[in-house]
Amino acid sequence: MAVSLPDENFTLQATGRVARRQAVSRASKWVLLGASMIGVVVLFALMVDTIVVGWSRISWSFFTSYPSRFADQAGLRSSFIGSIWILSLTIVFVVPIAIATAIWIEEFAPKTRLLEFVKLNLANLAGVPSIIYGVLGLAVFVRLFGWGSSILAGSFTLFLMILPMTVIASQEAIRQVPPSLRQGSLALGATEWQTVWYHVLPGALPGIITGVILALARAAGETAALIMIGAFTFIAFDNTSIWDSFTTMPIQVYNWTVRPQEAFRQNAAAGILVLMTVVLTFNIAAAALRERFRN
Amino acid sequence: MALGIKFGWRTAAGIGLAASAMLLSVACGSDDSTSTATATATGSGGATATAAPTEAGLDYAALTGTIRIDGSSTVFPISEAVAEEFSKVSKVRANVGFSGTGGGFEKFCRGETEISDASRPIKDSEREACKANGITDIVEIQVAIDALTVMVNPQNDWAACMTTKEVHDAFKGGGATKWSDIRPEWPNENIKFYYPGTDSGTFDYFVEAIIAGVNKDEKATHRGDGTASEDDNILAQGIENDRYALGYFGFAYYLEAGQKLSAVAIDAGKGCVEPSFDAALDGTYVPLARPLFIYTRESLLAEKPEVLGFVNFYVENMQTLVPDVGYVTLPEALYQAQVAKVAAFLP
Numbered sequence: 001m002a003v004s005l006p007d008e009n010f011t012l013q014a015t016g017r018v019a020r021r022q023a024v025s026r027a028s029k030w031v032l033l034g035a036s037m038i039g040v041v042v043l044f045a046l047m048v049d050t051i052v053v054g055w056s057r058i059s060w061s062f063f064t065s066y067p068s069r070f071a072d073q074a075g076l077r078s079s080f081i082g083s084i085w086i087l088s089l090t091i092v093f094v095v096p097i098a099i100a101t102a103i104w105i106e107e108f109a110p111k112t113r114l115l116e117f118v119k120l121n122l123a124n125l126a127g128v129p130s131i132i133y134g135v136l137g138l139a140v141f142v143r144l145f146g147w148g149s150s151i152l153a154g155s156f157t158l159f160l161m162i163l164p165m166t167v168i169a170s171q172e173a174i175r176q177v178p179p180s181l182r183q184g185s186l187a188l189g190a191t192e193w194q195t196v197w198y199h200v201l202p203g204a205l206p207g208i209i210t211g212v213i214l215a216l217a218r219a220a221g222e223t224a225a226l227i228m229i230g231a232f233t234f235i236a237f238d239n240t241s242i243w244d245s246f247t248t249m250p251i252q253v254y255n256w257t258v259r260p261q262e263a264f265r266q267n268a269a270a271g272i273l274v275l276m277t278v279v280l281t282f283n284i285a286a287a288a289l290r291e292r293f294r295n
Numbered sequence: 296m297a298l299g300i301k302f303g304w305r306t307a308a309g310i311g312l313a314a315s316a317m318l319l320s321v322a323c324g325s326d327d328s329t330s331t332a333t334a335t336a337t338g339s340g341g342a343t344a345t346a347a348p349t350e351a352g353l354d355y356a357a358l359t360g361t362i363r364i365d366g367s368s369t370v371f372p373i374s375e376a377v378a379e380e381f382s383k384v385s386k387v388r389a390n391v392g393f394s395g396t397g398g399g400f401e402k403f404c405r406g407e408t409e410i411s412d413a414s415r416p417i418k419d420s421e422r423e424a425c426k427a428n429g430i431t432d433i434v435e436i437q438v439a440i441d442a443l444t445v446m447v448n449p450q451n452d453w454a455a456c457m458t459t460k461e462v463h464d465a466f467k468g469g470g471a472t473k474w475s476d477i478r479p480e481w482p483n484e485n486i487k488f489y490y491p492g493t494d495s496g497t498f499d500y501f502v503e504a505i506i507a508g509v510n511k512d513e514k515a516t517h518r519g520d521g522t523a524s525e526d527d528n529i530l531a532q533g534i535e536n537d538r539y540a541l542g543y544f545g546f547a548y549y550l551e552a553g554q555k556l557s558a559v560a561i562d563a564g565k566g567c568v569e570p571s572f573d574a575a576l577d578g579t580y581v582p583l584a585r586p587l588f589i590y591t592r593e594s595l596l597a598e599k600p601e602v603l604g605f606v607n608f609y610v611e612n613m614q615t616l617v618p619d620v621g622y623v624t625l626p627e628a629l630y631q632a633q634v635a636k637v638a639a640f641l642p
Binding site: 066148149231233235245261 | 361389
């Protein structure tokens with residue numbers, strides 16, 4: 001059986017259905033690239049627009065001034081400090097409780113109806129609009145518990161708001177830890193708790209940190225829920241206790257955007273820049289932490 | 296290295312758990328700590344306020360404590376301006392929010408705020424809600440007037456007076472495009488529309504008073520095909536340069552700089568009323584003028600010197616601060632009536 005070999009100049013040329021399939025495949029690359037670019041382009045356009053409008057307002061006094069009716073004297077001082085308080089407290093509440101919940105669900109919970117019930121609720125809670133958490137916070141923390149419109153009430157509200165997403169992210173991270181690690185640990189005589197504490201958690205930590213940070217970015221930008229629980233807008237003192245009234249950066253930005261004067265728009269853009277920088281810093285910190293724990 | 300990291304992580308987690316436990320225990324004792332804090336503030340404030348009276352009868356610098364002000368976003372800029380100035384002379388923390396007139400009263404009637412901002416008088420239903428919580432000593436202080444003026448070019452010799460219905464038909468979404476669409480005898484010329492930007496309180500107020508006010512059944516929309524600007528100067532210039540222009544902006548701006556233009560009288564069913572201070576005040580320039588208020592309680596004025604101090608400061612300074620934020624100040628007689636309401640409580 002003599003096979004006629006193609007000569008040197010032969011190139012494989014698909015025809016018919018094969019050619020069509022290949023064309024679709026080539027086109028799909030571009031379509032997918034285009035789809036990915038939409039988000040990037042929009043974010044880029046937003047950033048450029050915000051920087052163009054707001055950059056000139058970024059100065060030291062913008063951080064050291066309290067709100068004012070004069071746009072050029074208004075600053076982020078009280079809202080920046082308020083945001084730091086609120087977010088710090090929220091982290092303190094959410095991290096231990098979210099991790100504990102996730103560990104229970106993934107490692108300890110018997111596979112009963114109760115577990116299914118908890119899981120179902122968490123999944124649903126993650127999709128509840130933030131204003132609902134605001135109403136809940138107002139009814140429970142502000143009024144029932146009598147905490148008033150304080151930093152404590154605000155951070156508890158945000159804690160509840162981001163708890164479901166944080167738990168779900170932590171669950172995912174815990175599930176990524178290979179079962180062989182657990183089996184090895186248990187085989188060597190470690191208790192379940194020791195296994196979780198020394199093997200599962202350290203392995204899951206990078207994923208948990210990512211989840212916490214993403215949830216925190218949502219909390220950092222939250223406005224509606226906090227206005228609902230009675231956060232103020234004009235605050236002219238530095239927060240020193242969890243019982244203080246407070247305002248946060250997104251509330252301040254919102255206030256500035258609804259003002260008719262152009263100069264307040266610039267303040268709003270500058271406020272957005274600061275807010276984005278804070279969130280970006282969180283993300284970078286998370287990436288750094290993640291790398292550290294991974295090694 | 297691995298050990299070091301593990302140790303560090305465990306310590307960090309331990310600290311986190313301990314910190315949250317501590318905060319939770321603090322949280323449980325909340326009722327006590329808040330009430331003590333308030334009590335101390337009131338006590339010290341009371342002692343000092345009477346100890347060192349000034350010519351106003353109050354020593355602002357000696358006052359301490361916290362005041363919570365919430366309510367109308369329309370009144371917010373005034374209260375914010377007052378709070379800003381007050382923070383320069385006093386240590387009192389005056390916090391201002393804007394959850395809306397209704398939302399403000401809801402908090403006020405629960406005793407969660409000391410002062411409520413309102414862009415309309417308190418409703419009977421709100422008084423009832425206050426009463427249910429034992430709040431019956433409500434004090435109403437008018438702080439300014441918010442009004443709109445409908446403007447045309449000075450050479451416009453036909454539209455001297457328009458009914459609210461005609462104003463509505465002109466500015467509603469898909470409304471008149473030619474003057475003759477409003478009234479057949481008016482010129483068959485295209486109208487150029489000028490109005491404040493959609494984010495402004497003036498725009499909101501116009502939509503509320505005219506668009507939604509005239510036609511309650513229809514889904515109310517404002518036209519979007521005119522020149523919208525947050526800068527009143529641009530609106531005024533546009534109307535000044537175009538004989539067939541029609542626009543509106545805040546009454547305060549008209550008083551200040553709008554005299555080159557002609558104001559349209561408004562007929563709300565009781566004849567044409569020219570926009571003026573007096574008409575805005577006596578309630579005949581409807582629906583384009585409304586009073587702005589703050590509300591507080593007699594018992595707060597009598598017992599909490601920081602509240603009395605703030606309200607007194609508010610009344611003392613509002614005539615200079617109100618124009619700053621674009622509203623109309625009260626005429627002298629009405630102003631003195633507000634002063635008298637507070638003066639009764641001064642030491």
